[in-house]
Each structure stands twice: as structure tokens, then as C-alpha cells.
Amino acid sequence: MGTDMMTIEHLHQEELLSRDELHDLQLKRLRKTLKTASASPHYARTLACIDPEDIRSLDQVRDLPFTTKEDLRRGYPFGFLARDPGQMIRMHASSGTTGSPTAMFYTAGDVSFWADLVARCMHMTGIRAEDTFQNLSGYGLFTGGLGMHYGAERLGCLTIPAGAGNSKRQIKLLKDFKVSCIHIIPSYALHLFSVFRESGLDPRDLNLRIALIGAEPHSEEIRTRIEELSGMKAYNSYGLSEMNGPGVAFECRTQNGMHLWEDAFLAEIIDPKTGNPLPEGQLGELVLTSLNREGMPIVRYRTRDLTRFIPGTCACGREHIRIDRIMGRADDMFILKGVNIYPMQVEQILMSMPEVGQNYLIVLEREGFIDQMRIKVEVRDEFFEEDMRVLKGLAQKITRSLQQEILITPKVDLVEHRSLPRTQGKAERVQDRRK
Numbered sequence: 001m002g003t004d005m006m007t008i009e010h011l012h013q014e015e016l017l018s019r020d021e022l023h024d025l026q027l028k029r030l031r032k033t034l035k036t037a038s039a040s041p042h043y044a045r046t047l048a049c050i051d052p053e054d055i056r057s058l059d060q061v062r063d064l065p066f067t068t069k070e071d072l073r074r075g076y077p078f079g080f081l082a083r084d085p086g087q088m089i090r091m092h093a094s095s096g097t098t099g100s101p102t103a104m105f106y107t108a109g110d111v112s113f114w115a116d117l118v119a120r121c122m123h124m125t126g127i128r129a130e131d132t133f134q135n136l137s138g139y140g141l142f143t144g145g146l147g148m149h150y151g152a153e154r155l156g157c158l159t160i161p162a163g164a165g166n167s168k169r170q171i172k173l174l175k176d177f178k179v180s181c182i183h184i185i186p187s188y189a190l191h192l193f194s195v196f197r198e199s200g201l202d203p204r205d206l207n208l209r210i211a212l213i214g215a216e217p218h219s220e221e222i223r224t225r226i227e228e229l230s231g232m233k234a235y236n237s238y239g240l241s242e243m244n245g246p247g248v249a250f251e252c253r254t255q256n257g258m259h260l261w262e263d264a265f266l267a268e269i270i271d272p273k274t275g276n277p278l279p280e281g282q283l284g285e286l287v288l289t290s291l292n293r294e295g296m297p298i299v300r301y302r303t304r305d306l307t308r309f310i311p312g313t314c315a316c317g318r319e320h321i322r323i324d325r326i327m328g329r330a331d332d333m334f335i336l337k338g339v340n341i342y343p344m345q346v347e348q349i350l351m352s353m354p355e356v357g358q359n360y361l362i363v364l365e366r367e368g369f370i371d372q373m374r375i376k377v378e379v380r381d382e383f384f385e386e387d388m389r390v391l392k393g394l395a396q397k398i399t400r401s402l403q404q405e406i407l408i409t410p411k412v413d414l415v416e417h418r419s420l421p422r423t424q425g426k427a428e429r430v431q432d433r434r435k
């Protein structure tokens, strides 16, 4: 171990493992996971022909079957349990906005290991036991509440389970308890800061220093805006209930991609259409295998989340692979005039313009036989009051930039600040009116 490795402020020894050490650990844990998983009704069937002892290299993971959301739904409620239900101490379930729900189970060991992972993530961003942490994530079946909560407590922070919504009360808690760190959904953060302004308060005057943001795809510009409006450092996070919840991957202080904890997860990036692995650096669907779960191991889970592995090593010294920010869902992709488009591509362009407010809406419509994209963009008050020429210039600038990025010429409607529907939870950005 080199001397510079010793200087990394780490919480767990696992953070400092080299590529070779990670590789060996992953192989060992993959075999164990396959053994454990085979005790569940689902994997007893799909892994019947696999002998874990035959797995000699990590590449062989490609010979294993994928697990999909649909499999989890079919297995609801107990089809993936690898142990006796009496050994489980926690259950979480998917939000289930579409289709039937999925349920995840945790043994005491799983809950504890998960808390360690989240604590490790928080520590990596600079949060310490002395900090006061307010969790503005919804509690309940959603993992963002209890997942972050247990991690913060494990780290030793005073932890405030504020939950989602009720902005006035959130602000009071942040102020009265001198909160220094928060966990918040990016779109809600921007909403909260506007409530701050309405109340005549500036978040920069409070004790806030670190925001953990995640749970919905967002652009670099959104992060910059959160940092500017609040004076906090904002760190991107990634997790999903199928892999415990939050704590799968997190940014370190360099804010350049999220370290995915490879002692706990085996990650692949595949082409969502063919299922084949993609070369390092290419955008594709993230596939994850849990490596340390007892109650409900999951093998090759198709997350539907789009990202890429970031090549090269991180300046922080940790060798756990980094994934890029989530660029949307494989399912969010829409096709217009034969072009594949992800809403995040549109957002990145809009949010890079200072005149643009916090909200926009992509409307796909059909005029006669021709498909069109119309983008409704909220303009900040100070710009909306400018004369028509300025607004026309802005609309043209947006159109040109989008043309270059997505090769489609959209119609751009500039609308007044706050005229589009507001979102408190995950943002809905696309309306398809073509059907």
C-alpha cells in the first residue's frame, strides 16, 4: 500500500482496496451470492444449471441470467427470499406508480451492512459525527428515508427525520437546529430555496454546508444552481431499493462521478437493446449484482438506469469504479422522427442558460402527419419583463442549441415564471400527446 493511500480520510478499510484486491473479493462474494441465492424459489429455477464453484473469473457473470423488475413483480411477495421469512427484520417496497409492487427484505445483517455503506458514503463527502443531518426524503416504504437515516446515525450525526414536503416547517427545523447537512431531491431543493426567498430568508445565512442529492436524474447545471442558491456543496448519490436503497454509489469530494462500492456490488454496463456489454466510457444500462446480501440476493439486476463507467482513476485515491450521473431511464427515451432522445439532454441545455427558470415541459405532439417537439420553458421574472426582441432572441438561442444537441428543431414557448405545474416529488418532464 503506497503512502498516499494512507492519507485518504476513510471510514472503512474496504474503501482503500486496490483493483486486484477488489477483483478477488468480488469473485469470492459472487460465488457465495450464487450459493445463497439458489435457496430462493426464483433462483432455484433460473440458476439450476450453475455451479458457483465453476465461476473462475468475473467475466463469467455474463453467462448468468438477468433479473428484471418484471421477475421481481412475478416473485412478489416472497419468491426471492433466500432465507426463512422469520429471519427478516425489514421490508421496503417500490413506489409502484405503474404495475404491481415489488418487495425487498432485509436480515439484521443486511440492515447493518447497508447502514455501514451509507455511513461510508456520507463520510466520504466530509460529513462527520459532529454534524446535524436533516433528511428531507420521504420515509415509509421508500428506502430514501430509513436508508439515509440509519447511515447518518451509524456515522454518529444528530439525525432529524423531517420527511418530505411542508417547506415552511423544513426551513424552521433547518434554522432552529443549526442543521449542517441535508439529503434532498434536486427538484425539491430548488422549490425549497424559492420558499426561503418568499419568507425573506437566505439559505446562505444558515449553518448549511453539505447537501446530498439524488433519487432523480438531474444535470450538472442543476447541481451548480443548488450550490449557488444555498452556499452548500452538493454531492450526487445513487441507489435503488433492489440494491438496499441509497448507498450504492456516491460522489467523493472531487465531485467527478460516483464511486460504486465494488466490495458490495458487481456492476456492468450493457446495451439496453441487445443486452451485450459495452466498452468502458459508453453510455448504457447499469446492471448490478448484490455481493453481500443475505436475505434477498439479486443477480444481474437490470436497473434501466442509464450511465457509463468513467475511465481512469479518481484524484481522491479510491479505486472503486466511478459511474457518471444518471442520464435518465432506458424507458424514458422517446423517439421523435427516428431520433433517440433522452429528456436529460434537453434539460442540460436549458439549465445552462441564466435566463431560464427552474421548470420546463417537453410536449410531443402531432400536427397533421408530422411529429413535433414543443418545449415550454419558464423564464425568470427579470428577463420576462424585457421587451419582445430579447425574448425572441432567447427562444432562438434555445432552438439553435437543441438543434445541435438532438438534431431536431423544437418549437419553443417561453412562459412566465411559475406558470407550469410544480413538482414536489420526482419531476415529470415529458407529455406525449401524439396518440
Ligand SMILES: [Zn+2]
Binding pocket: 252, 253, 254, 259, 314, 315, 316, 317, 318
Ligand atoms: Zn474519488
